[in-house]
Amino acid sequence: MSGQKTKAVYLKEYPAGMPADGDFVVKEMDVPSPGAGEMLCRTVWMSVDPYMRGRMRPDVKSYIPPFSLDAPLEGGAVSEVIESNIDGYATGDYVVDFTGGWKEYYLSKGERSQKVDPNLAPLSAYLGVLGMPGLTAWAGVTQILEPKEGETLFVSGAAGAVGSLVCQLGKIKGCRVIGSAGSKEKCDWLEKEAGVDVALNYKDYKNAGELTKALAAAAPKGVNCYFENVGGMHLEAALNCSALGGRMALCGMIAVYNNKEPEPGPSNLINMVGRGVMARGFIVSEYMDKAMEFAMEVAPLLAQGKIKFQESVYEGLDKAPEAFIGLFKGENMGKAVIRVGPDRL
Numbered sequence: 030m031s032g033q034k035t036k037a038v039y040l041k042e043y044p045a046g047m048p049a050d051g052d053f054v055v056k057e058m059d060v061p062s063p064g065a066g067e068m069l070c071r072t073v074w075m076s077v078d079p080y081m082r083g084r085m086r087p088d089v090k091s092y093i094p095p096f097s098l099d100a101p102l103e104g105g106a107v108s109e110v111i112e113s114n115i116d117g118y119a120t121g122d123y124v125v126d127f128t129g130g131w132k133e134y135y136l137s138k139g140e141r142s143q144k145v146d147p148n149l150a151p152l153s154a155y156l157g158v159l160g161m162p163g164l165t166a167w168a169g170v171t172q173i174l175e176p177k178e179g180e181t182l183f184v185s186g187a188a189g190a191v192g193s194l195v196c197q198l199g200k201i202k203g204c205r206v207i208g209s210a211g212s213k214e215k216c217d218w219l220e221k222e223a224g225v226d227v228a229l230n231y232k233d234y235k236n237a238g239e240l241t242k243a244l245a246a247a248a249p250k251g252v253n254c255y256f257e258n259v260g261g262m263h264l265e266a267a268l269n270c271s272a273l274g275g276r277m278a279l280c281g282m283i284a285v286y287n288n289k290e291p292e293p294g295p296s297n298l299i300n301m302v303g304r305g306v307m308a309r310g311f312i313v314s315e316y317m318d319k320a321m322e323f324a325m326e327v328a329p330l331l332a333q334g335k336i337k338f339q340e341s342v343y344e345g346l347d348k349a350p351e352a353f354i355g356l357f358k359g360e361n362m363g364k365a366v367i368r369v370g371p372d373r374l
């Protein structure tokens with residue numbers, strides 16, 4: 030493919046507060062040639078995920094290094110192998126990896142690539158329900174919360190990539206499930222398609238007190254399990270409504286990712302003491318060794334139609350910044366994915 034041009038997205042500058050289109054720039058370059066021990070991959074689908082915002086803060090120490098301004102951004106992708114100098118990878122194979130996002134072509138050493146079967150599920154599902162967000166949801170539910178039949182599970186960010194699977198796993202395990210999301214359309218989907226018992230549109234509530242009242246009405250026996258995706262008033266309401274021996278899986282707090290200054294913590298942490306609440310934060314990479322167990326449980330449920338998922342599809346690499354910004358404005362239904370190129374050329 031020598032001489033052929035390709036595109037990749039760079040950060041022009043680190044965003045201050047809410048990311049904006051002008052923080053990103055699309056650059057053109059030559060398609061690279063694979064050397065020994067490398068393969069050339071073509072990105073078919075790429076993912077935008079909230080954790081990427083954390084990589085846009087060079088001043089904050091994190092579990093993952095910040096993005097450089099001098100290299101293309103990276104992220105989860107499903108890609109087609111175009112040319113391979115690596116044993117075990119052949120032209121036409123599909124792989125998932127964590128670097129191929131934000132670019133059309135890239136070189137890979139295959140170290141963190143995993144082959145995927147295009148006949149088992151739509152390729153984009155490997156970035157959502159069968160991918161990193163799916164494993165996150167499954168790990169938080171099965172390894173941390175361990176909900177029991179008849180218990181009440183509250184899920185914030187309930188209509189998103191992670192939250193929507195959490196809700197449905199909770200229903201399969203026999204829980205009363207209450208989900209919170211930011212629009213009527215999302216709440217309708219949660220109740221009518223995902224089977225949650227009560228969906229709360231958090232935008233109807235001005236503060237933690239109002240959300241607490243609505244949650245308490247929906248959870249008359251208290252909240253046994255809370256899956257935290259949002260933070261802020263959701264955490265405060267969950268603490269107010271926690272049952273004795275409540276468990277919390279702290280997965281993310283998207284409501285604070287664009288804050289310029291740290292926000293004061295919830296004022297009602299004392300509830301954890303009297304009610305014996307256990308809270309456990311986690312990062313999905315902790316559970317990579319459970320990926321097969323996750324796939325064996327969730328893939329059949331998906332194939333049987335017992336688990337549903339939604340995607341917001343953006344067309345073309347140029348739309349990636351818009352899709353990413355949309356994560357923080359609630360613009361996506363379910364998993365946000367970008368179709369960078371066709372499944373096959």
Ligand SMILES: NC(=O)c1ccc[n+]([C@@H]2O[C@H](COP(=O)([O-])OP(=O)(O)OC[C@H]3O[C@@H](n4cnc5c(N)ncnc54)[C@H](OP(=O)(O)O)[C@@H]3O)[C@@H](O)[C@H]2O)c1
Pocket residue numbers: 078079080161162165186187188189190191192209210211212215258259279280281282283284285311312313314355356357358359360361363364365
């Ligand atoms: N710990 C881990 O390893 C791990 C892995 C994956 C994801 N996560 C975390 O899990 C959470 C969900 O991730 P996801 O990939 O499933 O994203 P997502 O839910 O598909 O997309 C983000 C959603 O968050 C909601 N949101 C954005 N700003 C908000 C705000 N200020 N207040 C309330 N809701 C807001 C929006 O939905 P609404 O319309 O409902 O507002 C938006 O659609 C994030 O916190 C993410 O960082 C953690």
